[in-house]
Amino acid sequence: MSRPVSRASIIGSIVKKDLTEYSRDRLWMFLTLLVLVFMIVIFWVLPDRVDESIPVGISGLGDPAVMAGLETTEEEGLRLVGFDSADDLRSVVAGQADAWQIDGRVVVIPDDSDTKKPAGAEKANVDVGLAFPSDFLAATAAGNRATVEIFVDAQVPEELKSSMSSLVKELAFAVAGSPLPVDTANPQEVYTVLGQDRAGNQVTPRESFRPLLVFLVLLMEMFGMSSLIAREVQTKTVTALLVTPATTGDVLAAKGIAGVVLGLGQAVILLAAIDVLGNQPLLIITLMLLGAVMVSGAAMVAGSLGRDFLSNLFYGMIFMVPLMIPAFTVLFPGTATGWIRALPSYPLVQGLVKVATYGDGWAEVLPDVGALLAWCVALFVLGWFVLRRKVETL
Amino acid sequence: MEREEERMTVAAIKVENITFAYGDLEAVRGVSFEVAPGEILGFLGPNGAGKSTTIKILTGQLTPKSGTAQVLGVDVTADDPEMQSQIGVCFEEKNLYDSMSGSENLKFYASLFGIKDVDTVELLRRVGLADRAKDRVAKYSKGMKQRLMMARTLVNTPKVLFLDEPTDGLDPVSSQAIRKLIQQEADRGAAVLLTTHDMNEADELSNRLAFINEGQLYAIDTPEALKLKHGKRSIRVRSRDGAGVREQIVSLEESGAGEVLRSAVGSPDLMTIHTEEATLEAIFIQMTGRGLEG
Numbered sequence: 001m002s003r004p005v006s007r008a009s010i011i012g013s014i015v016k017k018d019l020t021e022y023s024r025d026r027l028w029m030f031l032t033l034l035v036l037v038f039m040i041v042i043f044w045v046l047p048d049r050v051d052e053s054i055p056v057g058i059s060g061l062g063d064p065a066v067m068a069g070l071e072t073t074e075e076e077g078l079r080l081v082g083f084d085s086a087d088d089l090r091s092v093v094a095g096q097a098d099a100w101q102i103d104g105r106v107v108v109i110p111d112d113s114d115t116k117k118p119a120g121a122e123k124a125n126v127d128v129g130l131a132f133p134s135d136f137l138a139a140t141a142a143g144n145r146a147t148v149e150i151f152v153d154a155q156v157p158e159e160l161k162s163s164m165s166s167l168v169k170e171l172a173f174a175v176a177g178s179p180l181p182v183d184t185a186n187p188q189e190v191y192t193v194l195g196q197d198r199a200g201n202q203v204t205p206r207e208s209f210r211p212l213l214v215f216l217v218l219l220m221e222m223f224g225m226s227s228l229i230a231r232e233v234q235t236k237t238v239t240a241l242l243v244t245p246a247t248t249g250d251v252l253a254a255k256g257i258a259g260v261v262l263g264l265g266q267a268v269i270l271l272a273a274i275d276v277l278g279n280q281p282l283l284i285i286t287l288m289l290l291g292a293v294m295v296s297g298a299a300m301v302a303g304s305l306g307r308d309f310l311s312n313l314f315y316g317m318i319f320m321v322p323l324m325i326p327a328f329t330v331l332f333p334g335t336a337t338g339w340i341r342a343l344p345s346y347p348l349v350q351g352l353v354k355v356a357t358y359g360d361g362w363a364e365v366l367p368d369v370g371a372l373l374a375w376c377v378a379l380f381v382l383g384w385f386v387l388r389r390k391v392e393t394l
Numbered sequence: 395m396e397r398e399e400e401r402m403t404v405a406a407i408k409v410e411n412i413t414f415a416y417g418d419l420e421a422v423r424g425v426s427f428e429v430a431p432g433e434i435l436g437f438l439g440p441n442g443a444g445k446s447t448t449i450k451i452l453t454g455q456l457t458p459k460s461g462t463a464q465v466l467g468v469d470v471t472a473d474d475p476e477m478q479s480q481i482g483v484c485f486e487e488k489n490l491y492d493s494m495s496g497s498e499n500l501k502f503y504a505s506l507f508g509i510k511d512v513d514t515v516e517l518l519r520r521v522g523l524a525d526r527a528k529d530r531v532a533k534y535s536k537g538m539k540q541r542l543m544m545a546r547t548l549v550n551t552p553k554v555l556f557l558d559e560p561t562d563g564l565d566p567v568s569s570q571a572i573r574k575l576i577q578q579e580a581d582r583g584a585a586v587l588l589t590t591h592d593m594n595e596a597d598e599l600s601n602r603l604a605f606i607n608e609g610q611l612y613a614i615d616t617p618e619a620l621k622l623k624h625g626k627r628s629i630r631v632r633s634r635d636g637a638g639v640r641e642q643i644v645s646l647e648e649s650g651a652g653e654v655l656r657s658a659v660g661s662p663d664l665m666t667i668h669t670e671e672a673t674l675e676a677i678f679i680q681m682t683g684r685g686l687e688g
Contacts, residue, residue, distance in 0.1 A: 240490075
């Protein structure tokens, strides 16, 4: 015999059923696991450090003392690579040869050569070269004019080209024993770093990819959930639910909870695997919970509109593309224009970056949490409304 | 006798003048009827006649445009969980969860009614699926799915059953098994509203029949009464006549009919005797101008 049954019990039963169905859908289970593993592998394969120094090739300075003097500039971010000849340097910068460093010397191997790289050698990526004339020291010491050739790769920024010119001039003055023709009124330099000083601690590609990877997993959940909803609507199993004590509200609530459980579950697994949960775990899980609610709302809309796998994919893509954009802007700093900041996923990505990359806490991320919460409510209400309308018109 | 009295006093389903339209199309137009506990009311009509729409209204899936409908004394628009917990609905579509087994489907639905100790084995045994309990529904044949649908309908031992074309497209063996089950439920005391366009099924199962076409009820009565009212009170007697066959129509309205029949029954040449009552389909066509397979 049936007995009075609570709303929570009904919702729990539907959530359990949804998760069972999801776990038995081979396609989505395969894709879910594949994406999860793929994201984790990509993360750990990406470089976890940034080489902040600029490799500069030098040729024509035979005097080791001068080279040693020049190497003090490495503190300023330059890494010097000595070449035997200007021709070698030119061909390496031009990309016609590779430079290999081994035991303090450089071996240049042209691209069209069959010569193998020396065992244990490390490649020297040189984009800028300074080819000093053989009489540079003597000429500058005598106060005569000397010409230094500067080779630059086409991709080298203009600022670096001009700084190379300055370096050559400074070197010439130093060799000639003359002071720089600049009157520095206040020799005491005072740097004021605005924001967190990331010098020596740049954001690595691995860190930059974190929001994108997490977001991709959430979006996979969105597709999976919308597929589940679409199937429930298309096969009209949902009408069979609604002639029991379960109400439309119960069904919608269960869909939302199942979506959040799936999305949050996968996101937390990924976050743990890519080493994000160490700092502010509660804050990060809050962000991911809101993100999962947001994509569940999108899944409700896509699932209600889709009629089959392809149309479901199509409607999912309509949500996916704009939601992905903020995650890409992390890869290309400075590209987040005004309209990108207005996208629902922007506060999620921004919050994630602040916590995971810069170690921020609740106080700094609260505005993002607030904006994300507002978007979550908006998208979830939209999803709820569209799905309810669909269910009621079956 | 007691049940007859109950039928007269308490209606499990009570419908008064309900209407419903899909846009401009009037699907149900002023339909009224009652179904008593233990009674099977057959809704007989062709596709698109308004049978399924009526069931959707009574199960709370659609809201009538006008009129009132009550199930177990509760207005169907009230969305009352207590009422919902006492009805069972068998849909025309096989809306089962294919990735779950028959047993899992039943357990899930039982949980929605708050039933934790549902005897799925017994339910599946009643529909002849006990040996397939653990198989996923995706592997079931159409007939097996329909039988599982019936088992699901009975999971909460409902007081009112709404059965929408429960034997549509099934083989004779599966159809017979489901009809037997429906009769058992009525015998248990459940009120049954059965929609069908199979006149034989309607005739076999229904205590009363309602003819519905284009959203309107044309007649509602017992099958016998309908046949008598609309059929001829005559008997066709066929007997051998030398090398041929002689056929004689005996009108029961005539005074000498009894004598003629006694004579025919006693004759060694008698081949067959048939009543001339109308078939339900013929009555339906006569009343609505439309066949049941439309």
